[in-house]
Amino acid sequence: MREFDCDLHYHSPYSVGVSKNMLIPIIAEQAELKGLNLLSSADCLNGHWLKHLKQNLIEEENGIFKAKNNSINFVLGTEVQCSDRLHHVVFLPDFNAIEEVRKKFSNHTRELDSIMGGRPRLRLNAEQVAEIIFDAKGILGPAHAFTPYFGVFAYFDSIKTAYGEQGKKISFMELGLSADTFLADKIPENRNYVFLSNSDSHSPWPFRLGREFNRIKLKQPSFKELKKALEKKEEKRISLNVGLDPKEGKYHRTACQSCYLKYSLNEAERVKWKCIECGKEIKRGVKERIEMLSDGKNKSPDFRPEYLHSLPLQEIIQSSVKIKLITSNKIQVLWKKFVEEFNSEINILVDEPIENLIKVDKDIGEKIDCFRKGFVLFEEGGGGKYGKPIICKNKKEFEQKKFELEQKEKKQFSSEQKKLFDF
Numbered sequence: 001m002r003e004f005d006c007d008l009h010y011h012s013p014y015s016v017g018v019s020k021n022m023l024i025p026i027i028a029e030q031a032e033l034k035g036l037n038l039l040s041s042a043d044c045l046n047g048h049w050l051k052h053l054k055q056n057l058i059e060e061e062n063g064i065f066k067a068k069n070n071s072i073n074f075v076l077g078t079e080v081q082c083s084d085r086l087h088h089v090v091f092l093p094d095f096n097a098i099e100e101v102r103k104k105f106s107n108h109t110r111e112l113d114s115i116m117g118g119r120p121r122l123r124l125n126a127e128q129v130a131e132i133i134f135d136a137k138g139i140l141g142p143a144h145a146f147t148p149y150f151g152v153f154a155y156f157d158s159i160k161t162a163y164g165e166q167g168k169k170i171s172f173m174e175l176g177l178s179a180d181t182f183l184a185d186k187i188p189e190n191r192n193y194v195f196l197s198n199s200d201s202h203s204p205w206p207f208r209l210g211r212e213f214n215r216i217k218l219k220q221p222s223f224k225e226l227k228k229a230l231e232k233k234e235e236k237r238i239s240l241n242v243g244l245d246p247k248e249g250k251y252h253r254t255a256c257q258s259c260y261l262k263y264s265l266n267e268a269e270r271v272k273w274k275c276i277e278c279g280k281e282i283k284r285g286v287k288e289r290i291e292m293l294s295d296g297k298n299k300s301p302d303f304r305p306e307y308l309h310s311l312p313l314q315e316i317i318q319s320s321v322k323i324k325l326i327t328s329n330k331i332q333v334l335w336k337k338f339v340e341e342f343n344s345e346i347n348i349l350v351d352e353p354i355e356n357l358i359k360v361d362k363d364i365g366e367k368i369d370c371f372r373k374g375f376v377l378f379e380e381g382g383g384g385k386y387g388k389p390i391i392c393k394n395k396k397e398f399e400q401k402k403f404e405l406e407q408k409e410k411k412q413f414s415s416e417q418k419k420l421f422d423f
Ligand SMILES: [Zn+2]
Pocket: 079, 087, 143, 144, 150
């Protein structure tokens, strides 16, 4: 079996807010630099994008497609929105299955051939959508399950209840940028599911495409093998999840939407979700939502792979050279130098021995080492404000900075204000 680095969810220019550069030849070229081997086609139910896919992809056997400029593998996939306001990640075996599903969906949406319908909104509930996809021999699971908008846990307490009769056929869930394995496995039901970490990218550049990805073991790239990887958890086909630390997410912690003071669930309830500093609304965070559904145990099932927190290489370079603009020339030059030396960005972030990286640039090499060892702290995001990474040199600095951050948070309210949390 071979390992494939896979990004299985992003969008085409026919979804809202997506770069015009999101075209198969560019996606394939950038995926190669990133080090991805298998991608979703994205938005495969949209008529306009389908035409682009047929023109730019060559069909191989077994549901695999290749771009004309390199050997990156694609499977047919998309995201759809149902009438329960949930997003679903979908994969289909071939163009015939796409036509079958388009026909069934066309009675329930006008967006399949709209120029903004890459992620079609369907007047069918989650159960009905799942049934149509499964009838077409497709695969389906919840997208970014924890986001406060369109994530299954925003509206439901479990995946089973969201999908009704089809619930037992759901085998995987996508974590999304706001959660990781450690958070998701706090909810007991989730320990039954395979986890995917995908970028949901809106542009093809390597600081977006593949910013989250999955390392998956396949005998050969094929739709059937991917299906196995997602459905047969006991085969442990997913060998690594890589993604951003959810603490960076802007809705990670429960916090005031105006002044960003952080609250525990109890504190927010005591003050009726009104900030005691500025009076504005407090927004519940993903961390607290997960706490509500948790059984208090920190355990992952035996089949669960490691989750590596990382940042795109350009962002690591950015923090090293201290330049605000990520597209600046200096960052691009350094990025290119690394990728030319070591083949791909994923190889640099995950696999290449650190001593080799340090030879090219000591500071950047050491920073990547810190990510691999988990010595990265965050001023946590919340209330709509992104978190900020603090990359520590070693365990000692990590512990020291962690203590300082905890102290700082304890002091955010005055003793007078703290009395408002008591009865
Ligand atoms: Zn979505």
